[in-house]
Amino acid sequence: MFEFVFADDRPVAPPAFGGPEPSQIIDPGEFLWVSERVSTESGIRLLNTAPTDHRDVRPAVAYGAAALEEVIKFLPEGADRIPEDRFTSDLGREKYAKDPSRFTRKDLTAALKLDMDVLAGIDHLSPPQG
Numbered sequence: 001m002f003e004f005v006f007a008d009d010r011p012v013a014p015p016a017f018g019g020p021e022p023s024q025i026i027d028p029g030e031f032l033w034v035s036e037r038v039s040t041e042s043g044i045r046l047l048n049t050a051p052t053d054h055r056d057v058r059p060a061v062a063y064g065a066a067a068l069e070e071v072i073k074f075l076p077e078g079a080d081r082i083p084e085d086r087f088t089s090d091l092g093r094e095k096y097a098k099d100p101s102r103f104t105r106k107d108l109t110a111a112l113k114l115d116m117d118v119l120a121g122i123d124h125l126s127p128p129q130g
Contacts (some may be wrong), residue, residue, distance in 0.1 A: 005044075010108060017069075017070050020069070020073070021073065022074045026089075027089045028070075028074040029087050029091055029092025030092050032069070032102060032103070034063075034067040035064045035065070035067035035068040035111070038060055038064035039061070041113075042057050042061045042064060042118075045060070046118070053120060054122045057122065058119065061122065064115060065115035068105060068112045069112065070105070072112065075105055075108070080105050080106070081105065084100075102105070
């Protein structure tokens with residue numbers, strides 16, 4: 001049996017996953033897997049669609065960025081990487097063992113900046129839907 005607890009009275013608005021604290025259900029490796037998968041699929045769609053259709057990809061890019069923001073919540077204040085003991089799932093431990101550098105503050109913030117730049121580009125270059 002699982003008990004889901006919200007940090008405050010209202011759930012956060014999508015595409016966000018949770019409040020300011022790291023998840024107690026999903027580990028940083030699982031969130032990174034989601035972010036990477038969505039970012040790859042979104043990138044392929046952006047490369048293969050006309051700029052007028054880029055706005056259709058925006059929700060997926062925002063979802064990937066939200067998953068990456070969740071990964072970053074696992075970084076202790078002042079730490080340069082997420083500690084290995086934060087990885088509790090098989091997938092998370094596998095991703096960490098394969099490439100611990102993916103969980104450094106530098107790499108995670110660079111990846112999030114890239115996602116935000118893509119979102120800004122979609123917003124800037126695509127005509128609004130209406």
